[in-house]
Amino acid sequence: MADQVLDAKGLNCPLPILRAKKALKSLQGGNTLEILSTDPGSVADFAAFCRTTGNELVEQNEEDGVYTYLIRKSG
Amino acid sequence: MSNVAEMSSPQINPGIDPNTMSIIVTKGSLDWAYPPFILGTTAAAMGLEVTMFFTFYGLNLLMKDLDLQVSSLGNPAMKMPMMGMHMGMPNIVSAIPGVDAAASKMMKNLMKKKGIAPIAELRELAVEADVRLIACQMTMDMFEYGQGDMIDGLEIGGAATYIEVATQSHINLFI
Numbered sequence: 001m002a003d004q005v006l007d008a009k010g011l012n013c014p015l016p017i018l019r020a021k022k023a024l025k026s027l028q029g030g031n032t033l034e035i036l037s038t039d040p041g042s043v044a045d046f047a048a049f050c051r052t053t054g055n056e057l058v059e060q061n062e063e064d065g066v067y068t069y070l071i072r073k074s075g
Numbered sequence: 076m077s078n079v080a081e082m083s084s085p086q087i088n089p090g091i092d093p094n095t096m097s098i099i100v101t102k103g104s105l106d107w108a109y110p111p112f113i114l115g116t117t118a119a120a121m122g123l124e125v126t127m128f129f130t131f132y133g134l135n136l137l138m139k140d141l142d143l144q145v146s147s148l149g150n151p152a153m154k155m156p157m158m159g160m161h162m163g164m165p166n167i168v169s170a171i172p173g174v175d176a177a178a179s180k181m182m183k184n185l186m187k188k189k190g191i192a193p194i195a196e197l198r199e200l201a202v203e204a205d206v207r208l209i210a211c212q213m214t215m216d217m218f219e220y221g222q223g224d225m226i227d228g229l230e231i232g233g234a235a236t237y238i239e240v241a242t243q244s245h246i247n248l249f250i
C-alpha cells in the first residue's frame with residue numbers, strides 16, 4: 001500500500017510528471033507514491049523522471065488503459 | 076596564429092552543473108507557447124535549475140492577461156482533426172477575418188478535451204518551481220511594454236545577462 005496516491009487520469013504531458021513531483025515533495029524520503037495515469041507517454045516519462053531524479057520506480061502496471069506507477073522517494 | 080585564437084576564446088567553465096538549462100523564448104502564439112513552458116516546468120520538476128529568457132514575441136507569454144492565438148496562415152503543417160480526418164486550411168481562407176480566432180478557439184477546445192494544461196497554468200507552475208524568468212529590455216522598449224502589463228517576479232535583462240546564464244548552463248535551447 002502506497003503512502004500517498006495521485007490520480008492523474010485524463011491529464012496529458014507534462015502534468016502527470018509535474019503533479020507527481022509536487023506530491024513527492026510532501027513525502028518523506030523512503031515513502032512511496034502511487035500514480036494513476038491514462039497518458040501512454042507517461043511510461044517512458046516516469047522511467048526517465050526516476051532515472052534523472054534518483055527516485056526509485058518500484059513497480060509499474062497497465063490495466064484497461066490505466067497506467068499505475070509506484071515510486072519510492074529517494075533519501 | 077592559433078595561440079591568438081586560443082587567447083581570445085571565451086573562458087569555458089569546466090565545472091558546469093549538468094542540472095542547468097536555459098531557454099530563449101522568441102515566439103508568442105498559442106502553439107509555440109507550449110514547448111518552452113513544457114520543457115521548462117518539466118526540467119524544474121526533474122531537479123534542474125531553469126532560466127527562461129523572453130524576447131520579441133516571446134514577451135507576449137509574460138502578459139498578465141494571456142490571449143494566445145494560433146494562425147493557420149502560412150502554416151501548411153497545421154492539420155486539425157475534424158469529422159474523422161485531418162484538415163488543413165488554404166491560405167486564402169486563413170486570411171479571412173475571424174478565421175484565426177475560430178482556429179484558436181478550436182485548438183483550445185481540443186487541448187481542454189485532451190487534458191492539456193492551459194499556458195497560464197504551466198506559467199504559474201514555472202513560477203512556483205522557481206524558474207528564473209527574464210524579460211528582454213530592448214524588445215520591451217521596442218514594443219512599448221511596461222512591467223505593469225506583465226506578471227510579477229520577472230527580471231529584466233539584455234543580451235549579456237542571457238549570455239552569462241548560458242555560460243553557466245549545461246543545456247541551452249532556442250525556441
